[in-house]
Amino acid sequence: MALVRLNHLSMKLNGNVEVGIILPDVPFFFDPKKFYESGKKYKVLWLLHGTFGDYSDWIRKSMIELYATEKDLIVVMPSALNSVYENWPNMMLGYNMKDYFFDELMPMIYNWFPASDKKEDNFIAGLSMGGRGTMKFACSHPEKFAGAAILSSCPRDLKVEMEEFKDNPIMYNRMLNDIERCGGIEEYLKSDENTWDHCKDLAKDPECPKLYFCCGEDDMSINNFRRFEEYAKKIGLKATFETEAGYKHEWRFWDKYIQKALEFFEI
Helix, strand or coil: CEEEEEEEEECCCCEEEEEEEEECCCCCCCCHHHHHCCCCCECEEEEECCCCCCCHHHHHHCCHHHHHHHHCCEEEEECCCCCCCCEECCCCCCEEHHHHHHHHHHHHHHHHCCECCCHHHEEEEEECHHHHHHHHHHHHCHHHCCEEEEECCCCCCHHHHHHHCCCCHHHHHHHHHHHHHHCCHHHHHHCCCCHHHHHHHHHHCCCCCEEEEEEECCCCCHHHHHHHHHHHHHHCCCCEEEEECCCCCCHHHHHHHHHHHHHHHCC
16 A cells, blocks of 8 residues: 655645545556546545544554555544544634535645545544544434444533533543533534434434444443443434443544444445
C-alpha cells in the first residue's frame, strides 16, 4: 500500500492538521500506467483515534496497513486532538472538528483521491473517544455510511455517567466541559452529543448503518457497554455486540477487533 502523510491548512480547524491515508498500491507486474489511469474508485474506511492520540496511533500500534492491503481499501485517519469529534467554536480560534470531517475532509478525499463517495462503499470505525465520534457521526449522518464499528465505547445515559465518573477527575471534567460547550444540560440533551437518546431515532431510520459494538470484559467501561446492549434491545436498535475475556482498554484488543469489524462490514 501507499502511505500518505497529509499536512494541510484547515479552514474549519483554523490551523494545520495532519491526516494519515492508506491507498491501494499498484500490484506487482501490473502496468502502472494502466493502474493509475483506470479511474477505479475504492471503498473507504474512516478510522478515528482515541483520547490523547492522533492519526498515527492506528499506523504505529495496529496492523491496519496490512488489513487494508488485503481488502484493497482506502483508510483515512484524521487527527482530532481531544475534541470528541465535535465543534468547539470557543476553543482557541475555533476548532470545529465535526464540520471539518464532513465539510472539508470528506470532499477533499473524494475529489483528490480515488475514493468512492457512495454510501455502500463508506464505513467508519473508532476506538474509545473515536468510538464516541463514530456513533455521533452515524447518528447525525446515517446516509453517509454503510457500516459503523464502535470499539471500547458506546452511548451513555448522562445521569448514570455523571454518577459513575464523579470520582474520576479526567472523565468528570471532560463531561462538564461537554455540557458547558453545549450551553447547559438541556442543550446537551438535544445535541449530537446525546447519542443515548438519538439512538431511538436511528433505530427507526431506514438509512441506519450496520452497527457493530465490541468491548473487552476487563475494560473499565464494560458495565456501561452491557447496559447499552440491553437498552438497544429495548428500543429496537439493530446492532451486533461482542465481548471477550482477558482484554482491557488496550491495543491488543483494538488490533484484533478492527479485523472483526472489517469482516462484519463484509469488505
